[in-house]
Amino acid sequence: MPQIRTVAGTRDLFAADYATGSRVLVEAAQQARLRGYSGIVTPIFEYTEVFSRAVGEGTDVVDKEMYTFEDRGGRSLTLRPEATASVLRAYFEGGMNQGPQPVRLYYRGPMFRAERPQAGRYRQFFQHGVEAIGESAPGLDAEVIELAWSGLQSLGLEGVRLQVNSIGDAACRPAYRSLLQDHYRPHLGEMCEDCRRRFDINPLRLLDCKKPTCAPLQAGAPNPVDHLCEDCASHHRSLKEALVALDIPFTENPRLVRGLDYYTRTAFEFWHDDLKGSQNALGGGGRYDGLAQVLGFEATPGVGFSMGVDRIVLALQRSGLSAAPPGAAVAILPAAEGAAVQAMRLASDLRLSGHVTVVDHGSRSLKSRMRQAQKMGAAVVVILGETELSAGAAAVRDMAGGGQEEVQLGAVAQSVSAILERGAA
Ligand SMILES: [Zn+2]
Numbered sequence: 001m002p003q004i005r006t007v008a009g010t011r012d013l014f015a016a017d018y019a020t021g022s023r024v025l026v027e028a029a030q031q032a033r034l035r036g037y038s039g040i041v042t043p044i045f046e047y048t049e050v051f052s053r054a055v056g057e058g059t060d061v062v063d064k065e066m067y068t069f070e071d072r073g074g075r076s077l078t079l080r081p082e083a084t085a086s087v088l089r090a091y092f093e094g095g096m097n098q099g100p101q102p103v104r105l106y107y108r109g110p111m112f113r114a115e116r117p118q119a120g121r122y123r124q125f126f127q128h129g130v131e132a133i134g135e136s137a138p139g140l141d142a143e144v145i146e147l148a149w150s151g152l153q154s155l156g157l158e159g160v161r162l163q164v165n166s167i168g169d170a171a172c173r174p175a176y177r178s179l180l181q182d183h184y185r186p187h188l189g190e191m192c193e194d195c196r197r198r199f200d201i202n203p204l205r206l207l208d209c210k211k212p213t214c215a216p217l218q219a220g221a222p223n224p225v226d227h228l229c230e231d232c233a234s235h236h237r238s239l240k241e242a243l244v245a246l247d248i249p250f251t252e253n254p255r256l257v258r259g260l261d262y263y264t265r266t267a268f269e270f271w272h273d274d275l276k277g278s279q280n281a282l283g284g285g286g287r288y289d290g291l292a293q294v295l296g297f298e299a300t301p302g303v304g305f306s307m308g309v310d311r312i313v314l315a316l317q318r319s320g321l322s323a324a325p326p327g328a329a330v331a332i333l334p335a336a337e338g339a340a341v342q343a344m345r346l347a348s349d350l351r352l353s354g355h356v357t358v359v360d361h362g363s364r365s366l367k368s369r370m371r372q373a374q375k376m377g378a379a380v381v382v383i384l385g386e387t388e389l390s391a392g393a394a395a396v397r398d399m400a401g402g403g404q405e406e407v408q409l410g411a412v413a414q415s416v417s418a419i420l421e422r423g424a425a
């Protein structure tokens with residue numbers, strides 16, 4: 001029988017990957033909480049229509065990239081490809097639309113896409129993000145951008161570049177869309193198959209096709225920001241003024257677009273220099289004032305972002321900013337009859353002082369257990385042998401300094417702390 005293993009496009013996260021990802025999430029949650037956002041967990045699977053409406057019927061994502069299946073009752077369910085639609089559903093289902101607005105929420109968790117696995121892209125990937133729902137002021141757009149920016153800054157990640165654009169709204173987009181179609185119409189024959197389909201259903205996406213047949217056609221295409229109505233233009237101006245006031249550098253990127261009608265005004269992405277090509281976005285977001293209606297709820301504005309935790313971890317690793325998994329600071333080796341219980345009591349004391357402490361319950365020789373403690377990176381090893389225990393003491397060994405001394409059991413915690421502090425200094 002072949003050995004069982006992970007499904008292609010999925011992976012296990014452990015050691016430095018886990019520790020680094022965990023640090024990303026801790027910082028992100030801290031930044032969100034500091035701005036009054038509270039956490040939400042939505043189900044990993046939902047009725048398919050939650051996502052098919054949000055992702056857009058007839059798009060590649062719905063047709064090919066969603067994990068959709070029937071449950072035993074014949075209902076169509078889908079593993080979430082993203083969280084915004086779920087969070088918005090929860091906002092209405094949970095009555096959050098009845099309280100003070102906006103409602104500020106943050107989330108984290110795995111998302112799923114059945115796309116072809118390639119470097120840096122997984123079928124199960126991890127995202128964190130926020131949604132601020134129920135308010136249309138541009139200050140809220142600035143708030144979520146500043147939140148995401150602060151999260152990335154707090155990780156020490158350099159080379160992050162914020163790209164900002166406005167894609168208008170229902171008032172100004174139809175005219176802009178016609179202009180765009182006028183620009184591309186003479187070139188329909190040269191365009192890739194995807195773009196020929198996009199021409200009618202979401203022509204804005206023509207602006208970000210990376211294929212060599214299509215990219216050159218973007219020269220001279222009209223930019224959305226040049227065709228905004230007065231309300232959209234004023235919203236965009238206010239956002240940019242806020243970003244300047246908050247000292248957040250940004251680039252206006254007229255090619256940064258969203259394909260679906262419910263996206264309005266602000267669109268943004270965070271790019272990282274070390275991640276090349278179409279994989280260089282750490283995350284992004286924008287305003288989706290039309291989404292609530294698409295999902296069948298009353299019209300409600302919202303803005304948010306989602307960040308790809310796997311990509312951020314990759315960027316951190318390439319920048320030499322990996323977090324180390326927590327090694328044990330102290331290893332206790334019981335090496336006498338009845339010493340195991342004594343060891344566990346001692347471990348509790350040390351943990352109260354905040355020292356990561358493990359007890360080696362193995363039955364191998366003391367020498368081999370010493371070697372293992374060293375491999376685990378323990379700075380201090382405490383040995384509970386026959387001789388020491390009969391004297392009510394333990395041998396405390398400073399692994400870096402090399403010294404070893406006999407310490408009364410009641411004073412072990414103090415002695416260990418002293419060694420660890422010396423090591424940290
Ligand atoms: Zn194309």
Ligand SMILES: [Zn+2]
Pocket residue numbers: 168169170171172173228229230231232233
């Ligand atoms: Zn407009």
